[in-house]
Amino acid sequence: MPDVQTESKPREGRNRGPRESGAKEGSGRQDDRRQDRSRFEGPPEIDLDKLISDSLYLDNQAHGIVSRMRDMDSGTKSQLRRLYNAVRRACQAPESERQHQFVMLRARLAYTIARHSLRSLDSLEKLLLQVTRKNDPRGYERFRDLFEAIVAYNE
Numbered sequence: 037m038p039d040v041q042t043e044s045k046p047r048e049g050r051n052r053g054p055r056e057s058g059a060k061e062g063s064g065r066q067d068d069r070r071q072d073r074s075r076f077e078g079p080p081e082i083d084l085d086k087l088i089s090d091s092l093y094l095d096n097q098a099h100g101i102v103s104r105m106r107d108m109d110s111g112t113k114s115q116l117r118r119l120y121n122a123v124r125r126a127c128q129a130p131e132s133e134r135q136h137q138f139v140m141l142r143a144r145l146a147y148t149i150a151r152h153s154l155r156s157l158d159s160l161e162k163l164l165l166q167v168t169r170k171n172d173p174r175g176y177e178r179f180r181d182l183f184e185a186i187v188a189y190n191e
Contacts, residue, residue: 070179082163084170087178094178097159098185104156105190115148115189120187127180134176138168 040151080100084094122144126137142164149157167175 040164061173064065082159082176082182084163084166084178087163087182088172088174095185098189101156101159101186102189108156109152109154113153116156116187116190117147119145123180123183124157127176134173135168135171136156138164138176138179142168149158 083093087097097146119141124143126134129137142161145157145161145164146153149161150152164179164181167179
């Protein structure tokens with residue numbers, strides 16, 4: 037059987053990265069930092085506890101999401117309204133079914149984000165996961181309020 041060389045071991049004559057070729061240690065890090073700045077970092081995470089306790093925080097988050105939507109996405113008003121109606125229905129579900137409804141809503145939101153390239157709604161998907169895990173009625177209501185504010189500010 038022939039001796040197969042693994043990818044982790046560089047072969048002679050192969051192009052090597054800055055650290056393998058004897059370049060200065062810091063030069064590779066500087067390039068990494070430049071690449072990190074140019075990459076899209078995604079939306080900031082929304083703090084569920086703050087959302088529940090602070091109405092102004094909720095309002096600021098709604099404004100931030102809408103401004104990202106205007107910068108990044110297009111044609112989202114009807115999709116947002118459909119999702120908001122699903123959020124309202126999930127909130128009205130009996131308490132024993134509510135968590136399941138929100139789990140399914142998260143799947144629907146993930147599908148909509150992927151299907152329509154709505155990357156600005158990624159923070160909502162993460163928040164919905166937190167809300168579902170916490171399974172607190174106030175969290176569900178605040179998520180609905182946030183979604184309502186987003187729909188209103190997006191008109």
